[in-house]
Amino acid sequence: MSKVPVMEIFGPTIQGEGMVIGQKTMFVRTAGCDYSCSWCDSAFTWDGTGKEMTKQMEAEEIWNELTSLGGEGFSFVTISGGNPALLKNLSFLIDLLKSNNIKIGLETQGSKWQDWFLQIDELTLSPKPPSSGMVTDFEALDMIINNLSEGQTTQNTSLKVVVFDDEDYNYAKKVHHRYPHIPFFLQVGNENNKTSDNLKLVSLLLQKYEWLINKTMLDHECKDVKVLPQLHTYIWGNKRGV
Numbered sequence: 001m002s003k004v005p006v007m008e009i010f011g012p013t014i015q016g017e018g019m020v021i022g023q024k025t026m027f028v029r030t031a032g033c034d035y036s037c038s039w040c041d042s043a044f045t046w047d048g049t050g051k052e053m054t055k056q057m058e059a060e061e062i063w064n065e066l067t068s069l070g071g072e073g074f075s076f077v078t079i080s081g082g083n084p085a086l087l088k089n090l091s092f093l094i095d096l097l098k099s100n101n102i103k104i105g106l107e108t109q110g111s112k113w114q115d116w117f118l119q120i121d122e123l124t125l126s127p128k129p130p131s132s133g134m135v136t137d138f139e140a141l142d143m144i145i146n147n148l149s150e151g152q153t154t155q156n157t158s159l160k161v162v163v164f165d166d167e168d169y170n171y172a173k174k175v176h177h178r179y180p181h182i183p184f185f186l187q188v189g190n191e192n193n194k195t196s197d198n199l200k201l202v203s204l205l206l207q208k209y210e211w212l213i214n215k216t217m218l219d220h221e222c223k224d225v226k227v228l229p230q231l232h233t234y235i236w237g238n239k240r241g242v
C-alpha cells in the first residue's frame with residue numbers, strides 16, 4: 001500500500017516560518033507524531049481529536065486535491081504534520097511533485113530519518129527545547145545531519161528551535177553550536193495557541209518577539225542566527241488551514 005494518512009491540504013498561503021518565510025506555498029499536513037509537545041499548535045494531528053479528518057490517500061489523490069485548490073498558481077508544496085518523517089511512503093508524493101516541477105519544503109523535528117530527505121529542497125529540522133517536555137535524541141539528530149552532509153544536501157537544510165523561556169534559549173544555543181555549519185533560526189513560541197482573541201494574541205507575540213530579539217542581540221555567543229516570528233499567526237491568529 002502506498003497511501004499516507006493526510007489530515008489537511010490547504011493553500012495557497014505563505015510559509016509563515018523559517019528558511020523560506022513568505023514563500024507562496026500549498027500545504028499537506030500528515031497525521032501522527034512520535035512526540036507530544038506540551039505546546040504543540042497542531043496537536044489534532046496526534047491527540048485523537050482530528051481522527052475523523054484523517055484520510056488515507058495515494059500520491060495521485062493528494063496531487064489532485066492540491067491542483068483543485070491551487071490550480072496552476074503554485075510551484076511550491078510544504079509538507080508538515082505531525083511528523084511526516086514517520087512515513088516512508090511519502091516518497092511517492094515527493095516523486096510525483098518533482099515530476100511536476102514543484103519545489104518541496106518539509107518540517108520535521110529530527111527524530112527519524114527517511115532516504116527521501118535527500119530530495120527535499122528546503123528541509124527544516126526543528127529539535128524540541130525543554131519546555132516541550134520532549135528529550136532530544138542527539139544521536140538520531142547527528143545521524144540525520146551526517147546523512148545530509150554525505151548526500152551533499154546540507155545547503156537545503158536549516159535548524160529551527162522554538163523558544164519560550166531562558167532554558168529553551170540555552171538549549172537552542174547548544175543545538176546551534178553542535179551544528180555550526182547549518183543555517184540556524186530562532187522562532188518565537190506561541191503560548192496562547194488556543195485563543196481566538198487575535199488582537200491580544202498579536203500583542204503578546206510581539207512582546208515575546210522583542211524579548212527574543214533583545215536576548216539574541218546581547219549574546220556574543222550567538223552570531224550567525226536569524227530570529228523570526230510565526231508570520232501566519234500575525235495575520236490569521238490560531239486559525240487552522242492557513
Ligand SMILES: C[S@@+](CC[C@H](N)C(=O)[O-])C[C@H]1O[C@@H](n2cnc3c(N)ncnc32)[C@H](O)[C@@H]1O
Nearest residue numbers: 039040041042081082083107108109126189190
Ligand atoms: C506543528 S510542527 C510539525 C512538524 C514537526 N512535527 C516539527 O515539530 O517540526 C511545525 C512547526 O511548528 C512549530 N510549533 C508547534 N507549536 C508551536 C507553538 N506553540 N509556538 C511556536 N511554534 C510551534 C514546531 O516547533 C515546528 O517547527
Ligand SMILES: Nc1nc2[nH]cc(C(=O)O)c2c(=O)[nH]1
Nearest residue numbers: 014015016017080107232242
Ligand atoms: N502559513 C503557515 N506556515 C506554516 N509554517 C509551518 C507550519 C506548520 O504547521 O508546520 C505552517 C502553517 O500551518 N501555516
Ligand code: SF4
Nearest residue numbers: 033035036037040082
Ligand atoms: S513534534 Fe511537531 S507535531 Fe509533534 S508534537 Fe511536537 S510540535 Fe507537534
Ligand SMILES: [Mg+2]
Nearest residue numbers: 041042080230
Ligand atoms: Mg503550524
